[in-house]
Amino acid sequence: MHLPYRHALIAMFLVAGACLLLYGSLGQAKPMAIWNWMDIVGEGGTALMSALWALLILGSRPGGRVTLLLAGGLSAIMLGAWVDCLDEFFSIPDQQLWDNWLESLLTPGGMLTLTLGLYFWRQEQWSLNEHMQKRERLFREHRSFDRITQLANADYLRRQLRLEQERHPGESALILLDVDDFHLINREQGQQEGNRLLQAISHLLLLNLRPQDLLCRYAGDRYAILLPAASAATAAAIARQLQQAVRGLAHHTRDGTRLRLSARVAWASLEADTDALLSRLDRALEGEPAIPEGGPAVAV
Amino acid sequence: MHCYQLHSPCIPAAYQPALTLEFARNQELDYRDLLPGTGLTAADLAAQSLTPAGYLRLLHNLATALPDGDTAFLLGQTLLPGHQGPISHALLQARNLGQALELLLRYQAWLSPLLAPHLMRQGEQTLLYWTDSCVSARQRTFLVEMMMAAVSGMARWLSGQRLPWQYSFNRTRPAHPEQYAVHLGSQVQFNAYLDAMAIASHWLEQPWPRGSEMGVQMALAAAEREIGQQPRRSLLAAVYDYLHEHIRQSPSLEQCSAALGTSPATLKRHLAAHDTHFQAELDQVRTHVTLELIHNRGYSNEQIATHLGFHDANNFRRSFKRWTGLTPSVFRSHLFQLQASE
Numbered sequence: 223m224h225l226p227y228r229h230a231l232i233a234m235f236l237v238a239g240a241c242l243l244l245y246g247s248l249g250q251a252k253p254m255a256i257w258n259w260m261d262i263v264g265e266g267g268t269a270l271m272s273a274l275w276a277l278l279i280l281g282s283r284p285g286g287r288v289t290l291l292l293a294g295g296l297s298a299i300m301l302g303a304w305v306d307c308l309d310e311f312f313s314i315p316d317q318q319l320w321d322n323w324l325e326s327l328l329t330p331g332g333m334l335t336l337t338l339g340l341y342f343w344r345q346e347q348w349s350l351n352e353h354m355q356k357r358e359r360l361f362r363e364h365r366s367f368d369r370i371t372q373l374a375n376a377d378y379l380r381r382q383l384r385l386e387q388e389r390h391p392g393e394s395a396l397i398l399l400d401v402d403d404f405h406l407i408n409r410e411q412g413q414q415e416g417n418r419l420l421q422a423i424s425h426l427l428l429l430n431l432r433p434q435d436l437l438c439r440y441a442g443d444r445y446a447i448l449l450p451a452a453s454a455a456t457a458a459a460i461a462r463q464l465q466q467a468v469r470g471l472a473h474h475t476r477d478g479t480r481l482r483l484s485a486r487v488a489w490a491s492l493e494a495d496t497d498a499l500l501s502r503l504d505r506a507l508e509g510e511p512a513i514p515e516g517g518p519a520v521a522v
Numbered sequence: 523m524h525c526y527q528l529h530s531p532c533i534p535a536a537y538q539p540a541l542t543l544e545f546a547r548n549q550e551l552d553y554r555d556l557l558p559g560t561g562l563t564a565a566d567l568a569a570q571s572l573t574p575a576g577y578l579r580l581l582h583n584l585a586t587a588l589p590d591g592d593t594a595f596l597l598g599q600t601l602l603p604g605h606q607g608p609i610s611h612a613l614l615q616a617r618n619l620g621q622a623l624e625l626l627l628r629y630q631a632w633l634s635p636l637l638a639p640h641l642m643r644q645g646e647q648t649l650l651y652w653t654d655s656c657v658s659a660r661q662r663t664f665l666v667e668m669m670m671a672a673v674s675g676m677a678r679w680l681s682g683q684r685l686p687w688q689y690s691f692n693r694t695r696p697a698h699p700e701q702y703a704v705h706l707g708s709q710v711q712f713n714a715y716l717d718a719m720a721i722a723s724h725w726l727e728q729p730w731p732r733g734s735e736m737g738v739q740m741a742l743a744a745a746e747r748e749i750g751q752q753p754r755r756s757l758l759a760a761v762y763d764y765l766h767e768h769i770r771q772s773p774s775l776e777q778c779s780a781a782l783g784t785s786p787a788t789l790k791r792h793l794a795a796h797d798t799h800f801q802a803e804l805d806q807v808r809t810h811v812t813l814e815l816i817h818n819r820g821y822s823n824e825q826i827a828t829h830l831g832f833h834d835a836n837n838f839r840r841s842f843k844r845w846t847g848l849t850p851s852v853f854r855s856h857l858f859q860l861q862a863s864e
Contacts, residue, residue, distance in 0.1 A: 413548040442704040
């Protein structure tokens with residue numbers, strides 16, 4: 223458990239404990255016979271669930287204003303429900319008003335804070351979507367993201383290809399790009415350097431794509447780029463552009479060695495049988511000598 | 523009986539297990555998370571030894587921590603020539619692919635302790651195929667992917683080019699065929715009878731740039747001194763090799779155990795400990811020999827029956843169906859289809 227998470231947990235318990243002490247010292251314990259079990263379970267359950275949600279938020283999000291608002295709102299709701307629940311066990315003399323104030327302030331205040339948090343969360347999501355553009359299209363599937371490059375994997379690509387082929391048959395193109403001699407980099411510089419290079423190349427490719435394009439990590443050092451609504455000429459031009467971008471990349475390893483990079487590319491227009499298309503592109507990338515600078519990309 | 527088994531502590535942790543831990547570290551895992559159940563402890567790793575069962579568990583832990591489809595391939599690419607003292611030095615200086623494969627077979631206990639490599643000539647092709655040394659059915663796919671990537675990666679690096687291997691896998695088509703395409707190449711077949719990689723035999727002679735016969739010989743002399751009397755094969759590999767050599771005499775459990783210097787009851791028990799039995803091992807060898815005979819000599823059913831010591835062709839045909847699920851004639855047509863599609 224990391225630190226802010228633990229602090230928040232302790233603070234929540236402390237405040238809840240303080241409420242218990244307050245009721246215990248100022249109130250009169252009700253006899254068990256008049257306990258309303260329905261209310262106890264309902265209010266206690268609400269308190270527990272809100273606490274759990276607050277912890278989930280704290281555990282899964284980086285700190286910041288949105289996180290603070292969301293977790294703070296849920297904590298206030300939790301305390302409101304807890305105070306309600308304590309009300310079932312203790313009776314507070316009528317002349318004391320603080321318990322009414324607690325009950326009527328905590329829950330609505332918490333809801334207000336939570337709403338504000340959700341509003342800012344929506345804004346935050348918009349700017350994140352901009353960041354995710356070219357990495358995902360139309361639907362999100364968090365299990366399909368590659369651990370190293372944070373790009374979608376071949377499963378996601380296959381589903382996108384099918385979808386694209388259903389929606390706009392024959393209008394889109396697919397590029398496969400394979401880094402030359404990547405196995406040598408893994409062997410001579412180590413796999414950590416290999417992984418760093420894969421991350422660098424994925425950033426590079428993202429920068430060289432149109433907003434509507436989708437970049438996926440196909441497997442190993444092979445990337446796939448789906449180009450919706452792209453003519454053969456556009457696909458060829460983008461393929462060549464990506465190849466030149468990789469050649470021009472001055473990637474340095476951690477010890478400062480400049481790696482000389484090149485890549486081979488193959489592209490084709492989409493067709494109904496995506497498996498056949500992918501294996502044809504795979505074959506096109508194999509065995510061919512590296513394509514000379516400025517030379518044509520392989521179309522299949 | 524001079525061979526290792528599932529629970530013999532014969533794998534130095536500093537060899538392939540260390541490469542597995544290093545791989546995990548490079549993938550930003552904590553290597554200590556891989557140790558539970560393996561028999562290894564984090565302190566003084568280099569001095570410990572692992573059983574094949576412990577190594578299997580280590581690989582299982584890795585596959586659980588990194589469930590991506592490329593784990594076996596990426597790990598495999600780091601295994602050969604490896605960092606295993608003189609044996610790896612010898613491999614590194616192999617004159618050509620033929621010599622590297624010969625070393626792989628001879629030092630399989632160190633280079634491939636869980637899967638036994640074998641060579642088979644098929645016409646103009648040489649086949650490297652794998653049978654179980656110590657592996658559970660559940661982990662077989664991982665091991666086969668790992669070892670094929672290991673040999674392909676080594677050959678690619680030492681020869682300086684991607685060699686035109688063709689692969690066949692005794693498994694159904696995987697959910698992630700792209701991993702096979704990128705890491706091995708597009709010449710991959712599934713639903714085959716052998717886990718094998720084949721290459722035109724002339725590639726075995728092609729000299730490798732780093733090759734040095736003298737280097738190999740010096741490294742091998744050092745390797746032999748270091749190995750001394752340690753077992754060089756697994757029990758299953760020893761049984762396989764014995765049966766393969768004596769297949770024409772219809773070898774029995776008694777003969778096989780005598781050749782291995784043990785009693786039939788003990789051999790039976792040891793085979794059971796590896797989840798197999800004598801008849802299954804014999805049938806496997808007979809299937810492989812039949813493949814060889816059909817391919818290389820174009821034998822008819824009668825000729826194969828005679829070669830393997832069956833009473834008649836009918837008897838052979840029935841048995842073959844039991845081994846492979848296909849009759850020899852269906853099997854032949856299947857074979858020729860495959861060749862035609864290549």
